[in-house]
Every structure is written in structure tokens, then in C-alpha cells.
Amino acid sequence: MADADEEGGRPPRFITPAGFKRLRAEYDQLFGTERPRLVETISWAAGIGDRSENGDYIYGRKRLREIDRRISHLARVMKQAKQVDPSAQVERDRVRFGATVELVDEQGERRVLTLVGEDEADVSAGRINWTAPIARALIGAQVGDERVVRLPAGEKSYEVMAISYPD
Missing domain, CATH: 3.10.50.30 (Transcription elongation factor, GreA/GreB, C-terminal domain)
Structure with missing residues (x-):
């Protein structure tokens, strides 16, 4: 194992296959299940009317940003990860x-x-x-x-x- 990778001297992002599998499962769950369900809720809430006092819409948008940040983070981690068994x-x-x-x-x-x-x-x-x-x-x-x-x-x-x- 090398002590630092080519990008800025940062140690490699080693991960076990089990750890990678857990990250992948979280990514798949967020991207394939939770995010689409939330987008549907936001669309429904947006159709109700005044969005400024619509709790479902406001919370949904906030939660969607959190999910998108987590999905982006997981995608970056999985791309950089070097599986070591x-x-x-x-x-x-x-x-x-x-x-x-x-x-x-x-x-x-x-x-x-x-x-x-x-x-x-x-x-x-x-x-x-x-x-x-x-x-x-x-x-x-x-x-x-x-x-x-x-x-x-x-x-x-x-x-x-x-x-x-x-x-």
C-alpha cells in the first residue's frame, strides 16, 4: 500500500469490500427509492398553492438538498475508493x-x-x-x-x- 496518492499527497481512500457494499447500498436506496418518493411529494405539495407556508414543500426541498449532497458525496467516495480485500x-x-x-x-x-x-x-x-x-x-x-x-x-x-x- 502506498502512503500517498498522486492527488495532493492525500492517503489513498482504501475500503474493504463490505464497506464499499454498505456505501453502494446507501447510494442505491437514496437515489433509487428515497429521492424519487420525495420528488413526488414535493410536486404534489407545489400543486397545492402557496409555497411560502407549505410545510410539505419547504421540508421536502430542504430534505431533497440533503439527499442530493449525500448522493454526491457517496458517488465521489465510491469513485475514489480503492477496494482492498x-x-x-x-x-x-x-x-x-x-x-x-x-x-x-x-x-x-x-x-x-x-x-x-x-x-x-x-x-x-x-x-x-x-x-x-x-x-x-x-x-x-x-x-x-x-x-x-x-x-x-x-x-x-x-x-x-x-x-x-x-x-
């Missing part, structure tokens, strides 16, 4: 993109993290952006390695207990 990872004894890593800190607290693309990261679900400080510190680590992560609250040390990839 973690199940195809050959070097499974090291932490790479898509790895699920079990860590233990100095206090013995265990944590399980999966390194994913920025568009599929969800810290509450244990999916972290592969460019996050903890992920960058873990890349290349093997089971038993200790890595120090520089966080806003100070340095924290983690030991890699297990590494796995989807089958």
Missing part, C-alpha cells in the same frame, strides 16, 4: 489494512480493533480508520510486539495479543 492478505502474521487486532494495555485492559477505511470507520463498533494514530502504530506489528501510541492524553503502550483476517 483483507481476506486476500497473504502475510497474515502482521497487522495490515483489514486486520482485526486484539490488544492489551499496561493496565491489562483488552481491546479489539479492526483497521478499515475512513468511510467505514466506527469507533463504537471497534472499526478504526487505518490512518488513525493507533492504527499507524500497529501496522507491521506481529503477535507479542509492543507498540507505543502517542495520544492527546499522552503515550500509551499496547501489546498485540492476536491478529486475524476474514476468510
Whole structure:
């Protein structure tokens, strides 16, 4: 994996196939279902008369702008995305993109993290952006390695207990 793409030094927009599938499903739902339904509601509301006090029309137009922005964002992300399938990872004894890593800190607290693309990261679900400080510190680590992560609250040390990839 390269550290920066050709466009302005920005890291590549890696994404797992599952993450890409979720983005595509959201795009299809917004573009194919929600947007047409909303356009129909707006057309109906516009035909009623005075648009200045017509809640359906005003809300519909606002929601349509939100949907169009989200559709545009999703289209841009999917165009820039580089799918990387973690199940195809050959070097499974090291932490790479898509790895699920079990860590233990100095206090013995265990944590399980999966390194994913920025568009599929969800810290509450244990999916972290592969460019996050903890992920960058873990890349290349093997089971038993200790890595120090520089966080806003100070340095924290983690030991890699297990590494796995989807089958």
C-alpha cells in the first residue's frame, strides 16, 4: 500500500469490500427509492398553492438538498475508493489494512480493533480508520510486539495479543 496518492499527497481512500457494499447500498436506496418518493411529494405539495407556508414543500426541498449532497458525496467516495480485500492478505502474521487486532494495555485492559477505511470507520463498533494514530502504530506489528501510541492524553503502550483476517 502506498502512503500517498498522486492527488495532493492525500492517503489513498482504501475500503474493504463490505464497506464499499454498505456505501453502494446507501447510494442505491437514496437515489433509487428515497429521492424519487420525495420528488413526488414535493410536486404534489407545489400543486397545492402557496409555497411560502407549505410545510410539505419547504421540508421536502430542504430534505431533497440533503439527499442530493449525500448522493454526491457517496458517488465521489465510491469513485475514489480503492477496494482492498483483507481476506486476500497473504502475510497474515502482521497487522495490515483489514486486520482485526486484539490488544492489551499496561493496565491489562483488552481491546479489539479492526483497521478499515475512513468511510467505514466506527469507533463504537471497534472499526478504526487505518490512518488513525493507533492504527499507524500497529501496522507491521506481529503477535507479542509492543507498540507505543502517542495520544492527546499522552503515550500509551499496547501489546498485540492476536491478529486475524476474514476468510
